[in-house]
Amino acid sequence: MTTLVEGEAEDTAIPRSAPVIATTGLTKRFRSGQVAVDHIDLTVERGAVYGFLGPNGSGKTTTIRMLLGLIRPTDGAVSLLGDPVPGNEAHALAKVGALVEGPAFHPYLSGWANLRRLDRMDETADPATHEERLSNALARVGLTAAANKKFRQYSLGMKQRLGIAAALLQPRELLVLDEPTNGLDPQGTREVRHLIRELSDDGLTVFVSSHLLAEVEQICTHVGIMSVGKLVTQGTLDDLRRGGTTIVTVTTPATELARKTFATLGLADAAVSGDEVHASLGSIEPEAVTVALVNAGVPVRGLAVSKPALEDLFVEITGEGFDVAR
Amino acid sequence: MSLAEAVGHGVVVPRRHRGALGRQLRSELRLVFGRRRNLILLGALAAIPLAIGLAVKVSPPGGPGDGGGPQFLDRITGNGLFLVLTALLVTLNLFLPVVVGIIGADSVAGEAQAGTLRYLLGVPVRRGRLLLVKAVGIATYALAAVSTIAIVAAIAGVSLFGAGSFTLLGGQTVSPGEGLLRVLGVLIYVWLSLFGLLAVGLLISTLTEVPMGAMAGTLGFAVLSLVLDSIPQLHAIHGALVSHYWRTFGTLIRVGPDYGSLARHLLLQLAYVGIAGGLAWARFSDADVTS
Numbered sequence: 165m166t167t168l169v170e171g172e173a174e175d176t177a178i179p180r181s182a183p184v185i186a187t188t189g190l191t192k193r194f195r196s197g198q199v200a201v202d203h204i205d206l207t208v209e210r211g212a213v214y215g216f217l218g219p220n221g222s223g224k225t226t227t228i229r230m231l232l233g234l235i236r237p238t239d240g241a242v243s244l245l246g247d248p249v250p251g252n253e254a255h256a257l258a259k260v261g262a263l264v265e266g267p268a269f270h271p272y273l274s275g276w277a278n279l280r281r282l283d284r285m286d287e288t289a290d291p292a293t294h295e296e297r298l299s300n301a302l303a304r305v306g307l308t309a310a311a312n313k314k315f316r317q318y319s320l321g322m323k324q325r326l327g328i329a330a331a332l333l334q335p336r337e338l339l340v341l342d343e344p345t346n347g348l349d350p351q352g353t354r355e356v357r358h359l360i361r362e363l364s365d366d367g368l369t370v371f372v373s374s375h376l377l378a379e380v381e382q383i384c385t386h387v388g389i390m391s392v393g394k395l396v397t398q399g400t401l402d403d404l405r406r407g408g409t410t411i412v413t414v415t416t417p418a419t420e421l422a423r424k425t426f427a428t429l430g431l432a433d434a435a436v437s438g439d440e441v442h443a444s445l446g447s448i449e450p451e452a453v454t455v456a457l458v459n460a461g462v463p464v465r466g467l468a469v470s471k472p473a474l475e476d477l478f479v480e481i482t483g484e485g486f487d488v489a490r
Numbered sequence: 491m492s493l494a495e496a497v498g499h500g501v502v503v504p505r506r507h508r509g510a511l512g513r514q515l516r517s518e519l520r521l522v523f524g525r526r527r528n529l530i531l532l533g534a535l536a537a538i539p540l541a542i543g544l545a546v547k548v549s550p551p552g553g554p555g556d557g558g559g560p561q562f563l564d565r566i567t568g569n570g571l572f573l574v575l576t577a578l579l580v581t582l583n584l585f586l587p588v589v590v591g592i593i594g595a596d597s598v599a600g601e602a603q604a605g606t607l608r609y610l611l612g613v614p615v616r617r618g619r620l621l622l623v624k625a626v627g628i629a630t631y632a633l634a635a636v637s638t639i640a641i642v643a644a645i646a647g648v649s650l651f652g653a654g655s656f657t658l659l660g661g662q663t664v665s666p667g668e669g670l671l672r673v674l675g676v677l678i679y680v681w682l683s684l685f686g687l688l689a690v691g692l693l694i695s696t697l698t699e700v701p702m703g704a705m706a707g708t709l710g711f712a713v714l715s716l717v718l719d720s721i722p723q724l725h726a727i728h729g730a731l732v733s734h735y736w737r738t739f740g741t742l743i744r745v746g747p748d749y750g751s752l753a754r755h756l757l758l759q760l761a762y763v764g765i766a767g768g769l770a771w772a773r774f775s776d777a778d779v780t781s
């Protein structure tokens with residue numbers, strides 16, 4: 165695929181099982197004295213789609229900047245694709261596509277010219293495939309028609325798409341996306357979701373920070389939640405969900421009878437709202453609930469078992485408050 | 491084609507492609523010279539020798555030794571090439587430092603403010619390499635600025651006043667060819683005279699995310715140097731000021747140029763490049779990029 169080789173080919177001998185991102189005690193104290201990131205131990209396994217969540221100001225972007233070598237940790241260490249950062253970030257970053265805190269390009273250059281700029285500055289970019297890679301990247305994010313428009317004239321979503329295109333100029337092993345769907349329309353959001361799935365199927369690892377928990381829920385295999393600079397939870401989405409409560413909801417005209425049946429079964433927090441009655445399922449099987457309702461003569465119009473929404477778990481973990489923590 | 495086919499299953503082996511530095515430099519020059527504002531700036535510089543030439547045409551000075559106006563002004567009517575020297579002399583004190591300040595401010599602070607710096611570093615472009623590319627960009631623009639002034643001045647001067655034989659300072663007359671060669675030497679020398687300020691501009695650019703601040707800082711540095719240089723009581727430090735030898739290029743069109751002072755000046759500029767460039771590297775190589 166490449167013709168001219170300069171320097172030695174890089175070793176690919178990093179064990180495939182080694183984490184793609186591993187931080188130990190990673191800490192950033194800004195000059196203002198604020199500890200924006202406080203001793204976090206991130207582990208992102210190869211092939212994972214890792215949702216990096218947390219309220220505004222919880223330290224997500226600061227962490228991402230440290231992962232990419234843009235800012236220096238005050239304490240702790242980062243290993244990115246096996247390379248220490250800072251130290252050998254240039255080696256690792258060639259395999260990383262990143263979108264950090266929104267897209268940023270030269271306003272007076274077209275989308276195409278902006279991508280050309282980044283590609284020309286890349287020592288590992290093959291000049292022979294330059295144009296092809298640019299068109300492919302633009303096509304992937306649906307920007308082909310706007311390639312020659314000035315960046316200044318791009319809409320918010322178009323800017324965001326160009327940022328993603330820049331991350332896809334070269335083959336990657338890891339994508340780090342800081343709020344990639346910010347400002348995108350529903351189609352764009354869906355496209356990004358598909359894109360992430362597709363890339364993940366191709367074997368890429370994706371580290372994505374987002375506030376759209378419904379999105380994260382659909383695409384992520386792993387989740388880490390930040391709160392006030394600390395990584396308060398990390399694990400597979402399924403594990404996280406297991407910690408939450410599953411809710412059973414029955415739709416019926418006989419709400420009072422249904423509520424009593426739930427109580428008799430030992431379901432906690434049974435409550436009526438409209439023509440629905442819901443309760444925590446706990447360890448009881450949904451089948452048992454169905455049988456009990458029918459036996460009690462409850463006219464069942466509908467029965468639903470819902471796993472806890474990520475949003476509820478998120479609020480449970482990071483607190484209800486709307487004000488930023490600091 | 492999906493990305494995966496190019497990639498293999500999530501495995502990438504990046505290789506450096508030959509000629510990367512050349513591509514990076516061309517990209518930087520394209521960025522600098524592709525920007526409309528920078529071209530307009532060159533146009534504005536071109537207007538300066540035109541204005542001087544026309545003014546001299548309309549009301550010629552009294553002749554050699556008249557004493558009024560900047561050096562060389564009285565010689566323009568004798569040989570149009572002297573307009574180049576006058577124009578460079580006039581622009582060295584303000585316009586050229588402004589230009590260095592503006593382009594220097596764009597180089598790092600401008601990219602920081604636009605946020606493009608974080609994406610360049612993420613490409614990745616090594617920080618030392620980026621500084622080098624930026625320095626070459628500023629220096630090339632400075633060469634373009636000096637050349638624009640010189641070329642426009644030469645064309646305007648020669649077409650307004652002709653270009654007969656060239657009389658050196660000191661009286662000896664040389665061929666038009668040698669005259670042109672000496673003027674070319676002046677152009678290169680004036681360009682090199684800007685290197686110290688250029689390095690200072692790059693340093694200041696790494697210290698801030700506000701290009702206006704970087705530009706003001708660089709210009710302030712030049713002005714301070716000029717002011718200190720004009721205070722006789724500070725004679726002791728004059729030799730270390732970046733602008734001290736700026737106006738010495740006239741020696742290149744003397745009968746016997748003072749090569750000693752030329753060399754001293756170039757060494758001084760080199761020292762500025764070494765110190766300011768070193769500080770810029772020290773600062774930028776582990777600066778937090780938070781923009």
Ligand SMILES: Nc1ncnc2c1ncn2[C@@H]1O[C@H](COP(=O)(O)OP(=O)(O)OP(=O)(O)O)[C@@H](O)[C@H]1O
Nearest residue numbers: 194196200219220221222223224225226227490780
């Ligand atoms: N350059 C800086 N200097 C001082 N403090 C900073 C700096 N950058 C960020 N902070 C602080 O660090 C904390 C974490 O900021 P960060 O941008 O990492 O949050 P975030 O999780 O990305 O938030 P959001 O969801 O709003 O993007 C915030 O309190 C912020 O004020």
Ligand SMILES: [Mg+2]
Nearest residue numbers: 224225265342
């Ligand atoms: Mg953020």
